[in-house]
Amino acid sequence: MLEVKDLHVTVEDKVILKGLNLTINAGEVHAIMGPNGAGKSTLSAVIAGKDGYEVTQGTILFEGQDVLEMEIEERARAGLLLGFQYPIEIPGVKNIYLLKAALNAQRAARGEGEIPAPEFMKLVREKSTDMKMDPSFLQRAVNEGFSGGEKKRNEILQMLILQPKLAMLDEIDSGLDIDAMKVVADGVNSLRNADRAILLVTHYQRLLNHIVPDHVHVLVDGRIVKSGGKDLALELEERGYDWVLEESVA
Numbered sequence: 001m002l003e004v005k006d007l008h009v010t011v012e013d014k015v016i017l018k019g020l021n022l023t024i025n026a027g028e029v030h031a032i033m034g035p036n037g038a039g040k041s042t043l044s045a046v047i048a049g050k051d052g053y054e055v056t057q058g059t060i061l062f063e064g065q066d067v068l069e070m071e072i073e074e075r076a077r078a079g080l081l082l083g084f085q086y087p088i089e090i091p092g093v094k095n096i097y098l099l100k101a102a103l104n105a106q107r108a109a110r111g112e113g114e115i116p117a118p119e120f121m122k123l124v125r126e127k128s129t130d131m132k133m134d135p136s137f138l139q140r141a142v143n144e145g146f147s148g149g150e151k152k153r154n155e156i157l158q159m160l161i162l163q164p165k166l167a168m169l170d171e172i173d174s175g176l177d178i179d180a181m182k183v184v185a186d187g188v189n190s191l192r193n194a195d196r197a198i199l200l201v202t203h204y205q206r207l208l209n210h211i212v213p214d215h216v217h218v219l220v221d222g223r224i225v226k227s228g229g230k231d232l233a234l235e236l237e238e239r240g241y242d243w244v245l246e247e248s249v250a
């Protein structure tokens, strides 16, 4: 589904990613771990198409399509969706209207008509109940005055409605208490299926107790220096990141 090859990325003249390779197949959950500043957020942002990143070398293919040639909207319509570490507030735009507009844009891209209002209301109520969000959040401006945990739940709500092919989640666990993390993890787990892939960026192992990944990668200084199964996350929790780096340069 996703193939990242030899990716080099520069931000404001600073080289962040230095030859990163990553392959993700449909049905898989991958976790990217690594110390602060390693380039984890940069990777997900570049795949999603956020401005300000210069790809100086390498390729990103999504279902065989050259992602770097696609506008951010095209990427979203193709089924790439990034949940933010710091979700932005959009004053003046009602949450429910954003959800509806985004869903209808996707449907239009697939040649489908707008979702009938009753069907949309049913869907959105059902999914917000799953995320333990009071219906009043749908009528508020997007993320405005939401607590950290509410913003994260709202990010997952968007994913439950939009059903991306590749869902990327950047530090979705940061700032969450244990109950909120379980709700978020349950939401993410409900997205798991054979046709969808999930890329979790996380600093901490604890999220991976709730969303058990198929593959774990360690990103240090702009490169993936080690990959393994879910046990690698436990080993990192115990031993930190330094040994991985030492092993990789040895």
Ligand code: ADP
Pocket: 011, 012, 014, 016, 034, 035, 036, 037, 038, 039, 040, 041, 042, 043, 052
């Ligand atoms: P991580 O998510 O692994 O903590 P990031 O991808 O956020 O790492 O950042 C990697 C490095 O790139 C950091 O040193 C960060 O300061 C730098 N960086 C990211 N965005 C910018 C930016 N817009 N301008 C300057 N430096 C940036």
Ligand code: MG
Pocket: 040, 041, 042, 085, 170, 171
């Ligand atoms: Mg980050």
